[in-house]
Amino acid sequence: METKRLILFVVFSFSLLLLWDSWQKEQTPIETVGVTEKISDSSIPSSSAQLTNNMPASNLGFQLAQTPYITVTTDLYNISISNVGGDIRSLELLKHKDGEGAPYLMMSDNANPLLYVAQTGLLGGDLPSHKDIYSAMRASYQMNDNELVVPLVFENSAVKVTKTYRFTKNSYVIQVTYSLLNKSLNTIKSSVYLQFIHDGTTHQGSAMMPSFTGTAYFNNKDKFTKLAFDDVDKKPFSLVTSDGWIGIIQRYFAGAWILPSETSRELYSKKVADNIYASGTLAFLGEIDPGSTKLFTSELFVGPQSKDDLAAAAEGLSYAVDYGWLTFIASPLFSVLSGIQKAVINWGVAIILLTILIKLLFYPLSAASYRSMAQMREVAPRLQSMKEKFGDDKQKMQQAMMELYKTEKINPLGGCLPILVQIPVFIALYWVLLGSVELRGAPFLYISDLSVPDSLFGTLWFVPLGPLPLLMAASMFLQMKLNPKPTDPMQARLMMMMPIIFSIFFFFFPAGLVLYWLVNNILSIGQQWYVNNKIHAEALKKKGNA
Structure with a gap:
């Protein structure tokens, strides 16, 4: 199986995990x-x-x-109490808008x-x-x-x-x-x-x-x-x-x-x-x-x-x-995020710093993944030649690919396994940013509330439009260009469509969540670009010594 196919599998599995996690959080026995x-x-x-x-x-x-009604005003509430039963019939939270x-x-x-x-x-x-x-x-x-x-x-x-x-x-x-x-x-x-x-x-x-x-x-x-x-x-x-x-x-x-x-x-x-x-x-x-x-x-x-x-x-x-089944990861993540916010006084800056911290923590795993993908990128022309040589003979194609991987010391699973290890952390942080009331009404740059979608450019039909989802789509497109191109034309077209497909969801996500993904993508692009250049230089040196 080609690495790019594995990457597609991981991406779509991650999306399914998010959907399943959201669904199971709504279920409970009666x-x-x-x-x-x-x-x-x-x-x-x-x-x-x-x-x-x-x-x-x-x-x-x-x-x-x-x-x-009997009206009651405190430092936190506006409350209306009915004479009937002494019910609380209306309650406003003064510190939340x-x-x-x-x-x-x-x-x-x-x-x-x-x-x-x-x-x-x-x-x-x-x-x-x-x-x-x-x-x-x-x-x-x-x-x-x-x-x-x-x-x-x-x-x-x-x-x-x-x-x-x-x-x-x-x-x-x-x-x-x-x-x-x-x-x-x-x-x-x-x-x-x-x-x-x-x-x-x-x-x-x-x-x-x-x-x-x-x-x-x-x-x-x-x-x-x-x-x-x-x-x-x-x-x-x-x-x-x-x-x-x-x-x-x-x-x-x-x-x-x-x-x-x-x-x-x-x-x-x-x-x-x-x-x-x-x-x-x-x-x-x-x-x-x-x-x-x-x-x-x-x-x-x-x-x-x-x-x-x-x-x-x-x-x-x-x-x-x-936070569902990942509470044991999400709770510490929120504690770290909250601690950073207390130091920098802004939740947007805290999200950026936490993203950098997580990226540093997983740097060795990410580097191994990007190294594997960079190696695949270097041998992509040879894989394409094999595809043209063997045509529809998939068995010979697979044998030739395995021999190439063995010769070049490439692990075709190396690009995906490190990503799988990081997925639980990504899901946990997703729920932290989605459910934290502390982000409600929290401003960052032009954004007045990190808990709602970015809609700086207004709304087209029912879709909120803002710079963050557009930048997110651009970053995904750039990241795809850094990856090895699939030899299968259908897979190649699908990979090019993914930034557009994912952007549709990001238009509806809270701005704080999109900010995290955008910063993570930018850092990933920088790391992947560095690894690609390093592997490319090693490949050129190897050819020069041959």
């Missing part, structure tokens, strides 16, 4: 649950040990009542198209669910110190419940506390549920750049697991465990409900209406004697998938930045 009692509103969890398997086929069982420069809207109840709210409720006796009305002392709250407390009160003849949100400066963890006073003469058996309501379509990425949005959970037994909304359509998920969190993850951002470590809980995810899903946790609080008060504190993480913020919030939450 656990089934049994059927129990029916409930009138499927958005309210059952207080039994297992969730209901009843999945309504319409929106009749799910409604979000519209009432005046959308495409128009406004605060990033992470949660909303307007379903246009985003539906994403955080709900909590109580089960048992006359305790309030997320559909009952709370009162607040004020209509708006503003953080002026290191902490902001927002209390909401529900009271009837049997109970008084205070639901308190506690916000801390510079923290994406919101403390949610329930104080339950039993005013009745009877003992109350109480449970609490904390859940997210999310639609099944928003934040799923594009056809060219799909991304996962769905349920994720973590516990010490099962570790990190993702649950796609499509899978929950078929079977609701339920897991009784003594630890762990559950939440909604999407590209760059995450929300998670975190319970005290000693609390037994049931994690669940189910369909509550057409294209609407509930994912949360249910815990038994125990009995509340007459005249007694019970306190329960949980935490809500809502924010960017920053490694530091995730690690500080809960064990295992840092897995929300999902």
Whole structure:
């Protein structure tokens, strides 16, 4: 087999690996649950040990009542809290912007198209669910110190419940506390549920750049697991465990409900209406004697998938930045990239320096590969002569090629095997650059955001146009010219088309990822040019001595 054919195989295998890795990151097993009692509103969890398997086929069982909101402003959030249930109905991240420069809207109840709210409720006796009305002392709250407390009160003849949100400066963890006073003469058996309501379509990425949005959970037994909304359509998920969190993850951002470590809980995810899903946790609080008060504190993480913020919030939450099966390579790569960025203050420069560092690390392997290809380039005219001499006699052609390789001490696999060793690192870095929220909104030269495609020249139809993909195509074309030309005309034409084919994908890739590939190609071209000249000089010297 010719080296060029092997190179084609490696390139296309690499592309398939990327596609397969992207696909398997979206897949996850689903656990089934049994059927129990029916409930009138499927958005309210059952207080039994297992969730209901009843999945309504319409929106009749799910409604979000519209009432005046309590507005909360902190150093990190703009939040709207509904009097109904004390739900968080709207949440903006002030330090992260959308495409128009406004605060990033992470949660909303307007379903246009985003539906994403955080709900909590109580089960048992006359305790309030997320559909009952709370009162607040004020209509708006503003953080002026290191902490902001927002209390909401529900009271009837049997109970008084205070639901308190506690916000801390510079923290994406919101403390949610329930104080339950039993005013009745009877003992109350109480449970609490904390859940997210999310639609099944928003934040799923594009056809060219799909991304996962769905349920994720973590516990010490099962570790990190993702649950796609499509899978929950078929079977609701339920897991009784003594630890762990559950939440909604999407590209760059995450929300998670975190319970005290000693609390037994049931994690669940189910369909509550057409294209609407509930994912949360249910815990038994125990009995509340007459005249007694019970306190329960949980935490809500809502924010960017920053490694530091995730690690500080809960064990295992840092897995929300999902690098798939190459996490063991990707995580150290991100640590190095982040360390470089802290020194140079710019993510674009950090990507360039990391690319140079990786290139130096793999220099011996790359040199061996380029040396093999340069040797093949030198004998290419002789191979072409053999092809013309033997015509369609492939057996004699193969024998003559093997004899030539043996005489010239050429390893026909030498150009590909070193590349295969580097592929896992390339894939890992691909996911690092694709999933790092730190690159979101990060500028570099004329690029305002390294996490989106380069579109300096605007958009043609639906294709963003920018210099980086065009330079990438040019670098690939130049690199192909440095390689030995295939003796097969069909392979030669295919190799010439590859820069165009790959450029189509690079137009849709984030600019930070294209920047990495461009710098890597430029360095590869320089190294390959040097090796080619060296091998060519050795060949001329050999001929002169012959």
